[in-house]
Amino acid sequence: MDIKRLNRKKVIIIGGDGFCGWPTTLHLSRQGYEVVIVDNLSRRNIDNELEVESLTPIKPLGERIKVWQELTGHKIRHININIAEDYEQLLQVLNDEKPGTIIHFAEQRSAPYSMKSPRHKRYTVNNNINGTHNLLCAISESELDIHLVHLGTMGVYGYGTAGVKIPEGYLEVEVITDKGERVEQEILYPTNPGSVYHMTKSQDQLLFQYYNKNDQMRITDLHQGIVWGTNTEETKLDERLINRFDYDGDYGTVLNRFLMQAALDYPITVHGTGGQTRAFIHIQDTVRCIQLAIENPPQKEDRVMIFNQMTETHRIEDLAKMVRELTEGEIAYVQNPRKEAAENELHVKNDLFLSKGLKPTTLNQGLLREVSEVAKRYAHRADLSKIPARSVWTKDQQPGVPEEREAAIEKSRL
Numbered sequence: 123m124d125i126k127r128l129n130r131k132k133v134i135i136i137g138g139d140g141f142c143g144w145p146t147t148l149h150l151s152r153q154g155y156e157v158v159i160v161d162n163l164s165r166r167n168i169d170n171e172l173e174v175e176s177l178t179p180i181k182p183l184g185e186r187i188k189v190w191q192e193l194t195g196h197k198i199r200h201i202n203i204n205i206a207e208d209y210e211q212l213l214q215v216l217n218d219e220k221p222g223t224i225i226h227f228a229e230q231r232s233a234p235y236s237m238k239s240p241r242h243k244r245y246t247v248n249n250n251i252n253g254t255h256n257l258l259c260a261i262s263e264s265e266l267d268i269h270l271v272h273l274g275t276m277g278v279y280g281y282g283t284a285g286v287k288i289p290e291g292y293l294e295v296e297v298i299t300d301k302g303e304r305v306e307q308e309i310l311y312p313t314n315p316g317s318v319y320h321m322t323k324s325q326d327q328l329l330f331q332y333y334n335k336n337d338q339m340r341i342t343d344l345h346q347g348i349v350w351g352t353n354t355e356e357t358k359l360d361e362r363l364i365n366r367f368d369y370d371g372d373y374g375t376v377l378n379r380f381l382m383q384a385a386l387d388y389p390i391t392v393h394g395t396g397g398q399t400r401a402f403i404h405i406q407d408t409v410r411c412i413q414l415a416i417e418n419p420p421q422k423e424d425r426v427m428i429f430n431q432m433t434e435t436h437r438i439e440d441l442a443k444m445v446r447e448l449t450e451g452e453i454a455y456v457q458n459p460r461k462e463a464a465e466n467e468l469h470v471k472n473d474l475f476l477s478k479g480l481k482p483t484t485l486n487q488g489l490l491r492e493v494s495e496v497a498k499r500y501a502h503r504a505d506l507s508k509i510p511a512r513s514v515w516t517k518d519q520q521p522g523v524p525e526e527r528e529a530a531i532e533k534s535r536l
Contacts, residue, residue: 130222137227148356206253234513236319250322280314291428347401347432371511384451385497394458396439397465401432433482461515
């Protein structure tokens with residue numbers, strides 16, 4: 123194989139129209155990478171299914187790409203392929219484009235959506251696992267030395283600790299042999315997925331380990347925390363480039379939801395006790411981490427490189443109180459639709475990205491206020507009936523809705 127055939131400055135971003143994919147596309151394009159988006163626009167189709175739009179008015183992908191080229195002179199191409207179904211087309215794209223890097227965002231990313239019904243569970247498994255495996259097969263069959271960067275989730279670990287910081291992918295253990303000898307070895311940190319979505323990301327890890335071992339494939343797996351914020355330096359250049367802002371009960375991430383609810387004078391809905399601890403990262407740091415991963419690829423003989431892509435951890439209740447103080451909103455504790463512990467601790471290592479030069483963006487009033495201002499600006503686009511989380515993990519659960527907002531919700535349905 124002639125490795126020189128590859129264009130190391132060409133990046134294929136699968137899922138490049140999405141919440142993380144679009145700002146990453148623009149960031150890498152601005153950094154001088156030749157970017158090709160592969161996306162079947164399934165996230166936009168899910169909007170149609172759920173009958174809810176992004177709070178921010180996102181333009182059609184073709185218009186986004188055109189505006190970007192007009193503003194910067196950088197060209198981005200789009201290829202419409204469903205990688206979970208169109209294997210031969212995917213393989214052809216790899217052989218034609220010969221990218222140095224593929225960034226894999228093309229998985230259904232919502233835990234609540236994955237738990238809505240048996241149909242949604244099956245869709246999430248079929249889409250996520252088949253898409254990942256097709257991509258690995260295509261890279262192997264193409265015989266191209268492509269570096270695969272995958273956006274995973276901190277949720278594969280579950281939300282608890284064994285008294286130690288969660289390592290970056292691998293855990294050193296000591297086993298006792300039948301002869302009584304103590305042997306040290308390194309294993310993947312045990313997964314404990316909390317939803318069908320998280321389960322598919324856990325399965326991804328095993329697929330990556332296999333293809334790395336069997337085909338010497340170069341893979342970086344990014345276990346990302348919950349993303350907050352909406353815009354990056356690039357998406358703020360023109361309103362037509364604005365990023366998604368999901369606020370609904372299926373796709374809205376918790377901190378963005380809190381800020382949006384407060385902007386609408388809607389109670390800040392905390393599920394359960396609010397004692398759950400989660401890892402967080404700002405959207406601007408997401409795109410920076412992706413660039414760092416591209417620029418620091420593993421060697422062919424290396425194992426799968428795993429980064430914990432997060433910058434800080436917070437209790438949900440503490441975030442709600444922070445938003446309340448910032449916006450003078452009110453907090454409403456509602457029944458938790460998820461099957462999870464009422465409280466947990468979460469201690470995570472993120473040394474690898476820090477060692478590569480990441481300067482973390484942490485929660486501060488300025489950035490929180492910026493997100494709040496975005497929410498206020500587009501508040502007229504909100505559908506109050508879509509705010510409550512209605513997907514439940516078990517049949518005996520009932521999603522909670524603040525009683526004082528029931529009338530407003532019913533009114534918005536009319």
